[in-house]
Amino acid sequence: MALDDIFSYFGHYNKGSFYLVACQGNEPSEADIAAFEVDVGFRLPGEFREFTMSPLGGLYMEVRAELWPRPKLCDVGPFWSFLYGLKVFGIAAGIPAWLDIREQYQEFKADGFADLVPFLQLVADADRYCFDSAGRIIRWSHEEPESREQVPIPFSELLMREIHELEERKDRKIRTAGREA
Numbered sequence: 001m002a003l004d005d006i007f008s009y010f011g012h013y014n015k016g017s018f019y020l021v022a023c024q025g026n027e028p029s030e031a032d033i034a035a036f037e038v039d040v041g042f043r044l045p046g047e048f049r050e051f052t053m054s055p056l057g058g059l060y061m062e063v064r065a066e067l068w069p070r071p072k073l074c075d076v077g078p079f080w081s082f083l084y085g086l087k088v089f090g091i092a093a094g095i096p097a098w099l100d101i102r103e104q105y106q107e108f109k110a111d112g113f114a115d116l117v118p119f120l121q122l123v124a125d126a127d128r129y130c131f132d133s134a135g136r137i138i139r140w141s142h143e144e145p146e147s148r149e150q151v152p153i154p155f156s157e158l159l160m161r162e163i164h165e166l167e168e169r170k171d172r173k174i175r176t177a178g179r180e181a
Contacts, residue, residue: 033053036091044131068170
């Protein structure tokens, strides 16, 4: 799997089911990414760099609220039922702090994890996917922050896997809501 698969997916994704925000028109330059890499002390994987400099960099994707109503305070349910979206942190000009990889990294650094760069997170999940200094993908757990579970697949494969899982959760949520009505 390569970035072409991701770009192809977003060229034809279901706009009726998903709301999407990306940096389109505000893509970072090579110099912007290089400056961030100086700050973190290592080079980001090539695939991620290419994605970040594309119109999709700084990606936020969620299931539309009319299909997946947002949880209310004190709602209870299985964990998956709260995971209605995903974020790929980026470096785009004017990107909001909650989607800015530089801000996310500074938070990790302040918490003592300067060797990890968070790049992907599911909405409502405190865990994150991070790059380590060797460019490996690490699943960082908020419950066991010192644990370093390596994810032995490239960025593009991980992102497509998470997108497909989001689609499956959406379908499950719609089926579940249909039975409750």
